[in-house]
Structure formats: structure tokens, C-alpha cells
Amino acid sequence: MAIEARKPPPQFAARMKRVLGGRSGLSGIAMQLLFAAALVWVGYEIIANARTNLETQRIASGFGFLNNTAGFGVSQALIPYAENDSYLRVFLVGLLNTLAVSAVGVFFATVIGFLIGLGRMSPNWLVARLCGAYVEIIRNLPLLFQILFWYIAVLAALPAPRQSFSFFGVAFLSNRGLVVPKPIPLDGSAPFLIAVLVAIIVAIALRIHARKALFDRGSVVTIWPYVLAVLVGLPVLSIMVFGMPATSEPPVLRGFNFSGGSRVVPEFVALALALSTYTAAFIAEIVRAGVTSVHKGQVEAGGSLGLSRGQTLRLIVVPQALRVILPPLTNQYLNLTKNSSLAVAIGYPDLFSVFAGTSLSQTGQAIEIIAITMGVYLLISLVTSAIMNFYGWRVGRSMSA
Amino acid sequence: MKRSALAASMFMTVLLAAGSAAAQAPKATSTLDVVKNRGMLSCGVSQGLPGFSAPDDKGNWTGIDVDICRAIAAAILNDPTKVRFVPLSAKDRFTSLQSSDIDVLSRNTTWTLSRDTSVGLNFTGITYYDGQGFLVAKAKNVNSALELSNATVCVQTGTTNEQNVADYFKANKMKYEIVAFSSADETLKTYESGRCDVFTSDVSQIVAERTKLAQPDAHAILPEVISKEPLGPLVRHGDDQWFDIVKWTLFAMLNAEELGITQKNVDEMAKSDKPELKRVFGTDGNLGEQLGLTKDWVIRIVKAVGNYGETFDRNVGENSKLKIARGWNKLYTQGGLQYAPPIR
Numbered sequence: 001m002a003i004e005a006r007k008p009p010p011q012f013a014a015r016m017k018r019v020l021g022g023r024s025g026l027s028g029i030a031m032q033l034l035f036a037a038a039l040v041w042v043g044y045e046i047i048a049n050a051r052t053n054l055e056t057q058r059i060a061s062g063f064g065f066l067n068n069t070a071g072f073g074v075s076q077a078l079i080p081y082a083e084n085d086s087y088l089r090v091f092l093v094g095l096l097n098t099l100a101v102s103a104v105g106v107f108f109a110t111v112i113g114f115l116i117g118l119g120r121m122s123p124n125w126l127v128a129r130l131c132g133a134y135v136e137i138i139r140n141l142p143l144l145f146q147i148l149f150w151y152i153a154v155l156a157a158l159p160a161p162r163q164s165f166s167f168f169g170v171a172f173l174s175n176r177g178l179v180v181p182k183p184i185p186l187d188g189s190a191p192f193l194i195a196v197l198v199a200i201i202v203a204i205a206l207r208i209h210a211r212k213a214l215f216d217r218g219s220v221v222t223i224w225p226y227v228l229a230v231l232v233g234l235p236v237l238s239i240m241v242f243g244m245p246a247t248s249e250p251p252v253l254r255g256f257n258f259s260g261g262s263r264v265v266p267e268f269v270a271l272a273l274a275l276s277t278y279t280a281a282f283i284a285e286i287v288r289a290g291v292t293s294v295h296k297g298q299v300e301a302g303g304s305l306g307l308s309r310g311q312t313l314r315l316i317v318v319p320q321a322l323r324v325i326l327p328p329l330t331n332q333y334l335n336l337t338k339n340s341s342l343a344v345a346i347g348y349p350d351l352f353s354v355f356a357g358t359s360l361s362q363t364g365q366a367i368e369i370i371a372i373t374m375g376v377y378l379l380i381s382l383v384t385s386a387i388m389n390f391y392g393w394r395v396g397r398s399m400s401a
Numbered sequence: 402m403k404r405s406a407l408a409a410s411m412f413m414t415v416l417l418a419a420g421s422a423a424a425q426a427p428k429a430t431s432t433l434d435v436v437k438n439r440g441m442l443s444c445g446v447s448q449g450l451p452g453f454s455a456p457d458d459k460g461n462w463t464g465i466d467v468d469i470c471r472a473i474a475a476a477i478l479n480d481p482t483k484v485r486f487v488p489l490s491a492k493d494r495f496t497s498l499q500s501s502d503i504d505v506l507s508r509n510t511t512w513t514l515s516r517d518t519s520v521g522l523n524f525t526g527i528t529y530y531d532g533q534g535f536l537v538a539k540a541k542n543v544n545s546a547l548e549l550s551n552a553t554v555c556v557q558t559g560t561t562n563e564q565n566v567a568d569y570f571k572a573n574k575m576k577y578e579i580v581a582f583s584s585a586d587e588t589l590k591t592y593e594s595g596r597c598d599v600f601t602s603d604v605s606q607i608v609a610e611r612t613k614l615a616q617p618d619a620h621a622i623l624p625e626v627i628s629k630e631p632l633g634p635l636v637r638h639g640d641d642q643w644f645d646i647v648k649w650t651l652f653a654m655l656n657a658e659e660l661g662i663t664q665k666n667v668d669e670m671a672k673s674d675k676p677e678l679k680r681v682f683g684t685d686g687n688l689g690e691q692l693g694l695t696k697d698w699v700i701r702i703v704k705a706v707g708n709y710g711e712t713f714d715r716n717v718g719e720n721s722k723l724k725i726a727r728g729w730n731k732l733y734t735q736g737g738l739q740y741a742p743p744i745r
């Protein structure tokens with residue numbers, strides 16, 4: 001099986017030659033160096049050019065503007081924000097809004113995508129056709145159009161604040177969004193959070209133990225009663241000993257709008273809805289491709305073991321399909337995140353809207369702001385890829401185990 | 402051997418690219434020459450604001466901001482139709498001018514210190530004295546902006562309006578929520594859907610946008626004017642001749658009104674032997690040429706778009722759909738603020 005590794009040439013110089021010049025040897029090295037020098041020069045020219053242009057037009061440059069006062073309001077901020085905060089703060093507010101809508105979008109896109117993708121292969125004719133129609137319709141309409149559609153549809157369906165749908169008088173749904181009571185932490189909040197954390201760790205440990213028992217000895221250990229007991233019991237215990245973790249500030253209608261409480265704005269809902277249903281259509285196709293790539297014999301083997309169709313899918317087909325699914329799935333996650341920059345069309349304050357939009361037009365510092373924004377989208381994409389690669393590596397490892 | 406040939410050709414390509422990048426290194430290019438060579442003025446306008454800059458049913462751009470561009474084109478190219486109009490949203494307009502995509506921005510833009518300095522632009526004058534106001538549905542029974550506490554406000558992003566709202570509500574210790582859109586149409590549509598209680602913008606633009614609502618009469622403009630919004634054309638820093646041409650185009654229109662020169666009587670008046678009129682019409686001296694234009698530059702401008710008052714009345718004033726009163730935009734001789742330095 002093992003192939004004898006070819007011995008590298010012993011001399012250091014020859015090796016360097018190969019690394020730098022390929023097969024063409026020393027002249028190749030010279031070419032490479034020249035090429036690199038030319039690239040550096042081009043880069044330098046571009047920067048120098050931009051700098052002199054900015055200077056002759058007397059456009060402000062540099063990153064000092066980040067500390068200046070932004071002076072405009074934002075409808076949704078996950079961290080405290082006021083008009084007299086700096087552009088740096090605006091950047092953070094926008095970034096968090098982008099991450100929030102992307103995370104929610106990715107979650108629902110994955111769930112809907114898997115359901116539709118598997119549904120499309122269902123033996124039930126109607127289900128299969130409906131899922132097929134979903135994919136064909138959704139992926140063939142422009143995303144911006146879908147975002148505007150959902151925004152208008154969401155707004156049209158919702159009443160004015162005074163006529164809002166009330167949920168037991170504590171939560172309210174209107175065209176200003178969904179307002180829910182806002183939790184205000186009390187003394188019991190720290191012990192409560194610790195209790196929840198400990199419960200989760202214990203639950204994970206139990207699961208690891210159960211899997212080990214299954215793989216090593218083939219014995220099935222029932223853990224769910226213990227997991228449930230810990231997850232519910234520990235927090236309840238903490239409440240009994242240390243008191244309630246938080247009290248709530250209920251929203252009240254005051255003049256034009258609700259004041260107090262926490263709110264989900266309609267722009268967020270419309271954007272998350274549009275992004276997840278749109279991306280789900282692509283994910284569905286990826287899932288279908290992945291499942292189709294699993295050999296038919298595997299399904300038949302599952303059937304002959306007496307597994308139901310659902311069990312065969314869950315335990316045999318999907319884990320093998322994941323290897324094919326993960327790389328293009330990562331692409332879809334990245335697309336969704338980048339597509340969230342269409343938010344500006346419906347007034348959702350994402351990074352692109354408040355930073356590369358409003359801040360840019362107020363300061364005029366296009367080069368700096370676009371560079372920062374591009375860098376951030378790149379970073380988000382790289383981190384997403386890294387997480388997905390890690391997951392893929394784990395899937396691959398458990399498959400070969 | 403083949404590989405190094407490939408590498409060599411790639412290297413040459415890079416060299417060429419770098420060479421041309423270096424060749425484009427900034428030298429003072431004259432915008433006037435660029436416009437003359439192109440035979441076309443490139444003018445940034447709004448994406449459709451009736452009275453200021455909007456395409457009519459035949460696709461021709463009309464409006465008071467559009468007329469400024471037509472006047473410049475007439476002065477330089479002797480043809481007011483030689484203008485390429487570039488529709489720009491509020492947040493994209495400055496980048497477009499900075500990067501030389503357009504020669505002049507004439508898009509209901511407020512003259513502020515930071516735009517005049519750090520954004521790298523120069524305002525050439527004031528075509529329209531304005532201020533910011535609020536539009537509210539009459540059904541809401543609001544009579545003053547001071548009753549807007551806790552209101553939700555729709556506004557266009559990248560405007561002075563977005564900042565003024567923040568200042569106004571803070572100064573009056575009122576809470577508010579802002580929803581900001583990149584396009585005017587989306588802002589208005591969302592306001593109409595009931596997502597916002599108020600729509601805010603410069604008063605003239607509220608009057609213009611209100612005409613697009615399904616029921617314009619169901620909405621009222623509140624009495625408070627919360628800011629100064631002097632609107633005017635802008636050019637890039639660094640080309641003084643171009644700055645002068647755009648500046649004096651507006652001044653020519655204002656002087657024409659003051660002197661009683663109209664689109665109709667301009668040929669007649671050009672025969673006058675009054676010293677002041679002879680200077681203006683270029684029958685005496687070479688003032689137009691000092692600007693880099695021709696001696697008959699004022700005649701060209703007035704023939705193309707009329708004097709300032711005619712442009713105002715036709716687009717936003719009594720002869721238009723908007724019927725906005727001249728107010729601050731009357732000439733100083735009539736009790737308004739419009740005042741142009743003399744052509745001499």
C-alpha cells in the first residue's frame with residue numbers, strides 16, 4: 001500500500017532553485033523576483049496616485065474621523081448608542097446588526113433548505129412537486145425584489161400601534177415591530193446564568209459518555225431523563241435559593257408608539273425572512289445533490305436492516321451526504337451574509353447602510369470607509385469558512401472512524 | 402523555456418499596466434477642456450424630484466436644478482440639450498463628484514461647512530433658500546412639531562435632514578425613532594404604509610414628494626422649519642476656472658432678472674447701448690472671455706433657460722404644479738435674499 005516517498009535532492013541550493021524557479025532554474029528565479037518587484041511597484045503607484053489625488057482635491061484622509069461625532073440616529077442598536085457617539089460606535093452598531101440578521105438568516109435558511117431539499121425527493125408526489133416549485137420560483141426572482149416584497153407584505157399585514165395585536169397584554173405586534181417586555185437583571189441573575197451554564201456542560205458530558213458507551217461497547221444508555229432533570233433542575237434550584245434572575249419592564253403605549261420593552265423592528269423581520277427563504281432554495285438543491293450522491297445500495301442496506309425511511313435518512317444518508325454538502329453550503333452562508341448588505345433598500349441599519357452609506361456620505365472619506373467595510377466582510381467570510389472547514393473535518397473524521 | 406516565455410509576457414503586461422497608471426498621475430486637467438472635448442456636460446441630479454430634477458413623460462429632464470446644468474451647457478457648448486444627466490441618491494452624490502464621474506452636482510444639496518471643506522467640494526452659490534420641515538397625516542391631529550414626542554420618522558439617508566432630526570429631537574428632549582432609506586421613493590412609500598408617523602425633508606422637497614402620494618390632501622406640513630437648507634450646485638476642489646464658470650452661470654441668471662432681461666426680450670435688449678447692458682451682453686469688453694467662455698455667454702444662458710425668476714416660476718413657482726411662493730427666493734430688491742454680484 002504505502003508508496004516509497006521520493007527522496008528530495010540533498011543540496012540546499014538545488015532545493016531553493018526548485019522552490020523559486022520551478023523547472024526553469026536560475027532564470028526562473030530572476031523572473032519571479034522581477035515579477036514580485038513589478039507587483040510591489042504597481043501597488044505603490046496606486047497608493048501614491050490616490051494620495052496625491054486626495055491632496056490636490058483637498059479631501060480629508062486618514063482614520064481620525066472615526067473619533068468624530070456621527071450625529072445621526074439608528075433604529076436598531078444591540079449596544080447602547082446615542083446621536084453624540086462616534087463613527088467608530090456607528091461601525092460597531094452596524095456590524096452587530098449585520099451579524100444578527102446573518103446569523104438568524106443562516107439558521108432559518110439551513111432548516112428550510114434541508115426540509116425543502118429532502119421534501120423534493122419525497123415519494124409523495126404532491127410534496128415533491130411543491131418543493132420543486134418552491135425552488136424554481138424563489139431562486140429565479142431577484143433578491144432585492146423579494147426583500148421589498150416581504151417588507152411591503154409585512155408592513156401591510158400589520159396594524160398601527162393603537163390597534164396592535166396584543167399577546168396577553170405583555171407583548172404587542174404592530175407596524176412598529178414586535179415589542180416584548182425587557183428583562184432587567186436582578187441579584188439572582190449571576191447565579192442563574194452560572195446554573196444554566198453548568199447544566200449545559202453536564203448535559204454535553206452525559207452525551208459524550210453515552211456515545212462512547214455506544215461506540216465502544218455497543219450498549220445504548222438512556223440519558224434524556226437526566227439531561228432534562230439537570231437542565232430544568234439547576235436553574236430552578238438557583239431561583240429558589242437566590243431569587244428571580246430578572247424582572248421585566250413591560251411596554252406601554254405612549255403617544256405615537258410603545259415606550260419601554262425590547263423591540264424587533266419590521267425591517268429586521270422582512271430582511272431575515274427574505275434572506276432565509278431565498279438562500280433556502282439554493283441550499284435545497286445542494287442537499288438534493290448531496291443525497292443523490294450517496295449510493296443507492298446504502299438506502300437499500302438501511303431498509304434491509306429494518307430501519308424506517310426517516311431513520312435511514314437521518315442515520316445513514318445525511319451523514320454521508322454532508323461530505324458533499326458542506327463546501328457549497330459554506331458558499332451559501334457567505335452569499336447570505338454578503339446579500340444582507342441589500343438592507344439599505346428597506347431601511348435596516350446594517351454595516352453597509354450606516355457605515356458605508358450614511359457615514360461615508362457625511363465624511364466623504366470613501367477610500368478609508370470602503371477599505372474598512374471590505375476588510376470586515378472578508379473577515380466575516382473567512383471566519384465562517386474556517387468554522388465550516390472545522391465542522392467538515394470533524395464529519396470526515398467520524399466517517400472514517 | 403516555455404514557462405519563462407509565459408512569465409516574461411506576464412511581466413510585460415504588468416509593466417504596461419503600471420506604466421499607464423503612472424501616466425495617469427494627476428496633473429491639473431481643466432474641466433472646461435474635458436467638457437468641450439466631450440461635447441457634453443455631465444451633470445449629477447436627483448433620482449426624480451418634481452420641480453427640481455425629474456424626467457417628464459417624454460423622458461426629458463426638467464426642473465430648476467436641471468436648468469442650471471442646461472444653462473452651463475448653453476454657455477459652453479451653445480446647446481442646452483448637450484447634457485448627460487446622472488441620477489444620484491443622496492448618499493452617492495459626493496463620491497460621484499469626487500471621482501470625476503460628473504462635472505457638476507446640481508441636486509438640491511445643502512451648503513454646509515464640512516461638504517465645502519473635508520468632503521473636498523466647493524459650493525458655487527445658492528439656487529434655492531430652503532429649510533427642513535415635517536409632513537404628517539392630517540388624521541393624526543398634530544399641529545406642531547413639538548407634539549412629535551415618541552414619533553417614528555422616515556428620512557432619506559445621507560442627507561442633512563437625517564442629522565437635523567437628531568438635533569431637533571434632542572434639543573427639545575423628545576424621544577424618536579428614525580428609519581432611513583437610500584431612495585426617496587422607498588422613504589415615501591414606507592411613510593405612506595404607516596410605518597412612520599412623519600416624513601421629513603427640506604420643505605420644497607416635501608411639497609414635491611407630496612404630489613406622489615395617493616392622497617396628497619390627507620397630509621399636512623407642520624409650521625416649524627427646523628433648519629437652514631441653502632441649496633446649490635457644487636464642483637470639485639482644485640479647478641478655479643470651472644468653479645467660476647458654474648458660479649457665474651447662476652449669477653448671470655440672477656442679474657438678468659434684476660436687469661429685466663427675459664427669454665423673450667433678450668435679442669431686443671442686446672441692441673441697447675446702456676453701458677451696463679453692453680458689458681453683460683458682451684458688445685463691450687470681453688468679460689465672457691475672461692471666464693473662458695464667449696462674449697455672448699449671458700445671451701446664450703437666458704435664451705436657453707430664461708432668467709432666474711422665469712426658471713423659478715416655470716419649475717416650482719406659480720406656473721408649475723408645485724406653486725411654491727418665491728418667499729426668500731425673491732430678489733433682494735423685492736425683499737428676498739437672492740443677490741448676485743455685478744457683472745463687470
Ligand SMILES: N[C@@H](CCC(=O)N[C@@H](CS)C(=O)NCC(=O)O)C(=O)O
Nearest residue numbers: 447448449491510511560561585602
Ligand atoms: N438638502 C438635503 C437633502 C437632499 C435630499 O436628498 N432630499 C431628498 C428628499 S426626499 C431628495 O431630494 N431625494 C430625491 C432622490 O433621492 O432622488 C441635503 O443636501 O442633504
